[in-house]
Each structure stands twice: as C-alpha cells, then as structure tokens.
Amino acid sequence: MKHFFTLTSIALMVLFYIGCSSDVEQDQLNNPTQIDPTDLFIGAPLKDGVILKNMYEDEVRSLIDKTSVQIVTVLEGTGRVTLEARYRGVRDFGLGFPVYECELQDNAAEAIGGIAQGMSGSPVGPPGRVMGALAYGNAFSKSPTRFWVTSIDAMEASIVRQTFGDLLDGDRAPAAPSIGIHTDFTPVKTPLMITGIQSHRLEQLTSYLKGERFQYLELFSSVAGSPAAPPADTSSLEAGDMIGVAVATGDVVNAIGYGTVTQVYDDDTFVAFGHPMNGDGKASLPVYRAVVNGIIPNLQASYKSTYAYGNPIGTITKDLTPAIVGKLGSPPAMIPVKVAYQVSDGGVIQKHHQVAYGQEVFIPVIAAITMDSIRQELSPGTIDVTVTLRFKETETIYTESFRSASSNPFIDLLFNVDRIVASFDDIFSNSASKTTLTEVSIEITDKPQIMLAAIHELVVPEEIVPGESATFKVVLLPHWTATNGSRKIEKEVTLDIPDNFTKGRANLSVKSEDPFDNLFFDFSFDENDEEETPLPENLDELIKQMEDGQTDLGIITIILTPNDAGLDFSILEDPFSFDNDDLSEDNQIPPIETKIVIDGFIITGSMEKPVNVIGKESLE
Template identity: 30%
Template sequence: MKKQIFILSLIIWCLSSALVCANVPLMPVEDIVPGMRGIAKTVIEGDTIEEFNIEVLGVIGNDAMGHNILIKASGDVIDRSGGIAQGMSGSPVYINGRLAGAVAFGKAFTDPKYCFLTPIGRMLDLLNEPAPRPSEFLPKNTPLMAGGFTESGVRYLSEKLEPFGLKATGVGGSGSFSSTQPLQPGSAVGVSLMRGDIQLGALGTVTWVGDDGEILAFGHPFMQRGDSCYFMNKAWILASLPNLESAYKVGNIGETIGTITQDRSAGIAGKIGQGPPVVPVYVSVTDGARGINNSSRVEVIDDEVLLPAMLDAVAYNTVAKTMDREGGGTARFSFRIDGRGDVSGPINVQRENMYYAAAGIGKLINQELVEAGTILTQNKFEKVDIYGVNINIVLDDKAEVAEIISAAVREKEAAPGDTVHIDVQLQPYRAPKVTKTVLFKIPKEQREGKLPLTVRGGSSLAWIQNLLRKQREEGVPAQQKDNRKTLNDFIKSINEADQNNDLIVDIAAGQGAPNAAMQSGGGFASMLEGSPMKQKTTMNFIVDGTTDIVIDVVK
C-alpha cells in the first residue's frame, strides 16, 4: 500500500512539474510600474540556467502599437556576460513570481545593462497568429552562426543574406556538445535554417513553455516572416563574449527537437516534437588539379524565398573549401532537382554546363542553379515540393577554352533534308589549332537558294544571357512577351538551354527560315532560343566566337 501511495505521489509530482511552466501566473503590462524589482533567467555557459536581477524603469507605448518595458539588469551573471548579450533575447522576467515579459535585445544603449522587455501578453498572442505589428526591437542584420563555413564562405553567405536583413558570423554553429535537458523558461534554444555538414542558425532564450510543448522565445522577430517553418534546436552555450558594440553568446546548435511556426514582431513561437519539412542537398566538388574531393550533405528548410540563396551558399562554400585558393579556372558543373508540382506532377530539372573565369570562378558557376531554384519555388503557376538537390562540380586550374576561327561546308550544294558536313577550325588557349567536324541537317521545308547559317560557341551569347538575367532582377520590361505559359515550359527551357561547351549551327535569324516564329523578330529572346532547326554538338571545352557560312540549297 505504501509503495502504491509513493508511486501515485511520484506521478502527481511529475505532472505538476510538467505543468509549472504553463501555469506560472502572468503580470499584465498595466500592473507594471517603475521601481518594481524582479529576476530574469538565462544561460551563459553550458545549459545551466542562472538568474540576474532587474529593476523596472518605466513603460512606454500604447494599446494600439503595443507597450515596451524599460529595465536595468544587474548581478554577477550580467557582470560575467558583459551586459545584456545577443542570445539573451527571450530570457523570461519575473516580478513578484509573475511572468512579466521577455528580454528583447535590439535597442542600442551605451550601457549594456539596459534593455527593453516585450510584455508576455504580446508574446502569447503569437499562439493565435495575430496581425503583425512592426518590430521596434530587432535591427537589421540578425547575426547567424555559420558552422562548417570557410572564411570566404561566410563572406559570400553574408552577401546572399543581406536582402533578408541577416548577416553571418563564422563563430559557433555545430559542435559535439549539446544540452540533454528539456526546454524550460530560461533555457538556451537554437533556431536554424540548415543542418548537417554545414549549419546555419541563431541562439536565443526560451520565455514560456506550454502544457502541450508549445514554446515562446526571443522576444523579438527572427526574420519577421509570419507563418514560418524553421528548425527548433537544443543549444549549448560556450561563452558570452564582451564586445565594444554589444556582448554576444557563442554556442553550439544541437539536435532538432521541433518546429518554429511563427516569426513575428513580439517573438517566435513553435512546438516541441516533429521537425519541419526539409530539402536534402548533396554537393560533391573535385579539384582535378590537386586530386582532392570534398562533399557537403545538408538539409535546408523548405522555404520558397530562402532556398535559392541557401543552395548558392552551400555550393560556393564546398567549392571554396575544396579549392583552398582565390583565383580562376574551368569548372564542369551539373545539378539535378527533383520535386512534384501540384499541377504538373513529377518534376525533374537536370542541367550541365562548363564555365571559365580568370578570377572568382566559385561565384560564377551557381547562376543557373539559383535561377532554376527560383523558378521552381517562386513561379506563378503552381506550388512545387522539392524532394532533393544533387550538385556535382569538377574544377581545374587550366583554361579549357577554344575560339572559333573559321568554318567551311564540304558539300558545294545540298537538297532539303540532306545532311552536310561543316569543318570548324578552333584556337584553344595556348595550344595548336584544331578542326572539329559537325553535321547539320537542312530543313525539309527549306526553299531553294542561299541558306545563311551561323556557327557559334555556346558561350558566345553568355553576355546577353547575363544582361537579360540582370534586367529581370531589376524589373526591366522584356522586348517581347514571354511565350512560356506553364511551369513545364520554363523547366524545358532550362533543361534544353545551350551549354557553354556546345558548338552550335543554326539558321541565321530572319534569313530564309521556313517557320513564322523565326520571321517575327523576337529580339534577344529569339537570339538565345534560336530556331527550331538549331543543332548542337557538345565539346569537352568551352567554345567561344561566331562565324557565318552559306549553303546553296537546290531542289
């Protein structure tokens, strides 16, 4: 009997312990007045929750725009941390045993012991998906810890994150230590966008934990994306480092323990349990000159806006790690993206190309990958679920480039439907000239007479492609309405686009083409797409330059 009573008492104690977080009494902002004192909870080393003292200095704001509470912090924890540090955001503040709000680091004070709190009432509204208010706390450039990134990889990542108001630092990230303690108010918590061999995320503090595993944290937005789907992670704090601008916590982001579902002005909200949907990404990079291979296997959050930038950053970082040098060279780049569209069904984007640059080859090769990712995730036709991305890159420090010098047709004349031989003379970089023979089939509908052809390299129009890409990014109107009507049309244009190492023979634009499309004059777009009679031969080097030839067509 005593044993049964003991077990029952133990169960009741466990249940009461689990409910204490959610059942803590709250203090409305209306009850808070200057001079009140309380305590706040946070972690500045490992996963041990410690307390520091706070004093309320005043309340500002109104019911329409929301209130904020100005406090001054003090105590041994604040002295050791260098003041209110980045990463303390979300630290719960209790006054007379009642939860009043969360530290919301963000306002710049000369004295780091001062900060504002976000009232707990505003944070609890996150669980009901409120209409967002503008944030007063989070400045632009939220620091993200980039684990597994090279120095140049961090710089490149910061460039890509700048439009989202984020910046990356190479301090912290992934590590071997992670907390084994359950989340509770004051615990360190990680929010991440990427996990695996490379990790990207931020640290904050848990404010409140609900009975069903819901949590509130940060006290300010992460990116203020509203409905969100980020990784929620365990965290281990290595140290809080003083800094001239502001102190900041450095730590390891550990295992995924749930999903962050709300990211709004008052903070972030999520639920412990199942993690968010992910996009698996695998990158393999080989430096042929050194015989070195590196790979990165990561999972990225399934975010339509962030995914293209994340793919770009992962690929670049793996290249930077493998090359271990700044400079140019030749790259053979291929990628495959698999997914499923709501309308189109199974989707496959598969692309190969070659690139050369005298300097900065790593920044050049990802353009088509980013463009394909953007089309799939941000197209206007249908939602696409991406199942996986595979990227393969082979680098060499040589210039594998050749320029077209001349071209000649062997046959003096040919009939519609005949196949002719075209000998193309090329000048490789610092090597003897070579001649390559390509075939061209004359259209069966071709009229009798002179047929002008253009022989060109796949990279000879790269400057036009880059110009059009830049114009699209800047919103410059196209010269002609895009004829692509479905997502599959865009995917086809990616899969069938010219490669820089293609040797291309095509009917000269507007010169005797047997189809109306070529006669309509579509400007740059038609130049890039070419005629339906365009024929390509893939070389093992980049082909540049262009020349014209004429075939006599006889009946």
C-alpha cells in the first residue's frame, strides 16, 4: 500500500504560541475594535455582523473589466478586513465551472508578498457581495498580483454533492460539476501546521507523504501547541473568518490546516477554502476558530502565522475540488492514539492523541514525531515496537511486534507502523471487510545498542549416524555495541537423526528470517512447493492471516537435508536405473528442520556446510 501526495515545497515556520490569556485579551481577539498603527499592513476593518450577499455567475458575467472588488480576510487577530482588487474577467478552462480572474490593487499587501497562503477561501466580490473564494495564484509573482476565484455557484453545489463515501454508505444526493486544474495557475495552498516536528523531518516526510492527495497542502513546522483557551463565544462564523481544520491533535503533534470561510448559511452550513484540503470527498474533520499573528513574507509565497483556539465548533463533512463544506455544531468522533516510549528498561512516557477518521495515514506520523520529540537526538539505535489495533466491526484485537536496528529509527518506525495500519485501512490492501479503528496503541522500547548479529560459523561433527542424535553449533557475531562480555554468541542445536536417513554427504544449512538474505535461499523451481494463500473473506480472517504472516527477526532456521534430495536408494531394485515415478514423496526422506530464537536480536546472513552420514556398521 502506498499513500501518495506531492508537496511542491517545504518551509520552516516558527509560531509564538499564546496560551491561556485573560478574558479581556480573548475578547479583543474575538472582537477587535482598534488597529495597531504600527502594523505594516492593516487593511480596512469590516464590522462584525456584516453579511455578504452571494453574486452568482450570470451577474458576474455582466461585470465590466476592471470593476473594483474586495477581498475579505483576517490579517491580525480575528478581525476581518478588506483588501482592494479589481475584476478582470471570467475564465472558462473547461473545469466544469467558471473561474474569475482578478488583480490585487493594494500596495501595502503587495509590499509583503501579495496573496498569502491561508487566504484561500477569502470571499471576493464587489463591496457587500461574494462572487467566490480566492483559491489560486502564481508563485514568484510580481505586482500587480493576479489571482483566480472559485465561483460561489460551484462551492454551493458542493454542499449537495454526492461523494463516493456517500455511495459506499448507501446515501444518495444530486451530483455537482467537477474541476480540473489549469496549468496557468496554482492553488493558494492551505498551510498545514505540525507541532512537535523538527524542521529537518519535514523533508523526510515528503518521501512518505507524496502523490496527488495532499497537493493543496504546504507543511510547516510549528511551535504552537494544542488549541488555546477559548474566549466567551467561539461557536459562530462569518464570511471571511479564519478557521483551522484538524487532522490530528494531542500532547505532541497537532496537524491543523488553516484557511478562510467563504460563506455561512442560515442552517449553519458553511463553505471555505475555494479548493480541496485533501480531496477526500466525504470527510469528518473537526473545525476550530483561528487567530492570525500577521503575514510572513516569502519569495515564493507569503503565508499567515496562525494558530487555533477554543474547542471545536463543528465538522468538515465534505472535501471537494471547489470547496470544503462544514457544519457548525458538535465535533466529530476521532481515533484515540496512545504512544508509550521508554529507553531500555527506564520509565515509560505516555502521550495521547486523536486522529480524524479518513486521516489514518497520520497515525504513523504521530508515532514517529512523538518518539523524535522525546528522544531529542538523531543517533542510531534499535527499537522494539508493539502495535495494537481495535476495531468497531469485531471484538478481535490485532497485535503485531517488530524490531528494527537503524541509523534512522524515525523512518523505520514511520514506515513499519504505516505498513501495519494500511493493511487494514487502505481500501486496496484490504479487500476483506470495512474496518473502523476505535483505538490504536503503539509501545516503543528504544535502545542505543545496535542489536544485530550475523551468522558467523557452523561447527559440525566429523560424521553423524542414523538412529542417533547429533549436536551442531551455530556461532553468531553480534555488533560490538551489543556484546555482553563475550565477542561471540554460541548456540548448540541437537537433531535426532532417523534410522532411514540417507547415508553419504548431507547438507546443513542455517538461515535467518531477514528477507534480503533469503532472496535466493528460498527460491524453488517447483510451482507446487507453496500453496497459494486464500483471500480472507472477513475481518477476522484478515486478522488471522496477518498474525500467521508475522515473523520474528531473531529466529534462526536449521535444516539438515539428506543426500540426493532425500532419495532412499535402498528401496530401488536397480539403484542405477530409475525414472520419475521413483521420486515420489513415499520414496523421499524429508529434511530435518528446527528453529531457535536469539532474544532481542535481529539475525542476518545464512550459511551451509556438508555433513558426512555413515552407517552403524562403519563404526564397528
């Protein structure tokens, strides 16, 4: 399973987190009445309670070129302001709905970079009107900055849009037009602020989070924590307000995308962003009010310094190309994720998070970032991890453990947890049953030792006799950091040799469970050697199949194979003349196989050695 999303650029953003402020301070944030004259860029304030009336396509097409329009957005605190722009025409690029081209006319805005990330969704139209949402712009643009507006017609159509998720759940609703992206412009991306992550990890996440799904997001590292304390009333929204849409929240990681509300309706439905957040269709994401701490200039694209505050005020229910659609009221249910971390046998540190349904791809991100934030260093080591998943559809609990020794435990944890979660969550990996996670637990034990041991030597007796026991010795060479008084690990293995074991030269092979060591070791020309695994028909069968497929990288397999593939020549009338019928299973002596476990280690390598099998008469 692969989760694909493309992040075209990575930026570092530092936010100064304002914690629990006084009610007076919060009231000033919620209802600013004064503008600091020292601010570089203020815009014209828009009074609270001003309702913007929709302007639909037919009326927009009657506007003449260079008609004055306004952008309604938040630049400081929570107060809405207007920026001056002008309308340049309707652009029909075969997108399924019109896009309006506009031109920024505000010199102060141009001075700090023009259109900023986080402005997406800002209402645009003549004074008092909304013809659509600021949605697209040009990177590295020069004044006057051009931008493109998603029509309010298309955004409203998203409210009743039938998503694939609705279809799977059996819901039915009228369809709405879709959109493509024209190459002349790019989305004004939604800044996704991630707390707890170190800046250098953003680049590493791009190799994990790549593809089309997150092309409308820009990752930023943020020092802001979870949403701050709320003012007296945060339950209402107006067109132009700043909001945060949460993917994950918790003790360490808070991944929240920020944008602007375009329009709010009488039934508490609202539309925002003017483009998708993830493009997931049916969605279930909590929404917060947000505060802006100004605009951060950037040569490629400026962005708003933003953080969420208060409790969730509603839910994003749809995530479509023209808009995200939300509903004020109760927040959605989320998946609780517990991460427990300890170093060797030290104390356990627990961190708790919640991940939105549909965003399970962030569960491994939370695990890796949480470990990184507690670990606080980039040194190599060995991690032992146990992942436990609980589901709504069954009482059966799935548990899987893995061990990894790496120069970059962050990446190993990220991809292994992703593999486990995606086996159930990814619709292509899981063809057995719908799965709904109800709880995730990830326990991590971190060690500074590199717990690797290579198969180094095989010690075999000069000869073995059928009908007796034979003792072999496997010698392992551990990494120097994992030695405990002795440079080598020696394990004796005793095999019972059957009376009919073929005399002559046998072969003793020892192999690890490391898949890279056994690419050729397990190769077979016999198509019937392994039975094809049947597809699971339900979730319980999938869990059982996953459990059966788990491997312990500390296992060593020892196989003693008889001479001539185990063919017993004593049963043949003419040992020098036989056909394929003589090679039946009844005429073959099977290899002798056993396994041993080296606790706490990852065993690598494989080795073979010949063994001389003699008859008892040879001992007389």
